[in-house]
Amino acid sequence: MSKVGSIAVELRMAWWLKCYLRGVVVTAWLTGCEPDAARIGWWMSLGIKVTVRQAKKDEVSTVLVR
Incomplete structure (x- = not known):
């Protein structure tokens, strides 16, 4: 029987993504059009980017929400 270990999930966001989303919101507000959700x-x-890996023993479980 195998042991169940801990996993670490890392989410990384590109530097430009917040700028893009803000631009979409402003453009939709100015034009009154609905943004293309698929795009x-x-x-x-x-x-x-999402990375899932086996957690190291010294890693502390934390949940960060921003």
Whole structure:
């Protein structure tokens, strides 16, 4: 039987993603148009990277929400 270990999940956001999303919001507000959700999702998939790995023994479990 195998042991169940801890995992670490790391989410990294590209530096430009917040700027892009703010630009989408401002453009939608100025024009009164609805943004294309599929296109925004495509850019978000490029700008957010998820890494899952086995946690080290000395790592502390934390949840960071910003």
